[in-house]
Amino acid sequence: MQLPTRALLALPTHWEDESTLDPVYYQELLIESPEPREFRAVPAAVHGVQLDLALGNVNFAGYAGAAAEEPDHVLRPI
Secondary structure, eight states: OOOTTOOEEEOOSOOOOGGGSOTTTTHIIIIISOOOOOEEEOHHHHHHHHHHHHHTSSOHHHHHHHHHHSTTSEEOOO
């Protein structure tokens, strides 16, 4: 885990209960454009991710989207 090139897998620990949602109303939200449920981050970025998630500055989907925009889909610190 100390190698700067080894990306760690980040997964959310909170899952929304989708069984109570109206499937017709939420079809676009859940089926056609679901939120990302994982992303990879280099070890140097993990502390910042954990801090921002704990403080509520950035949500999980925000980090997953940022990682998806990278060429190798790995989040790196700014």
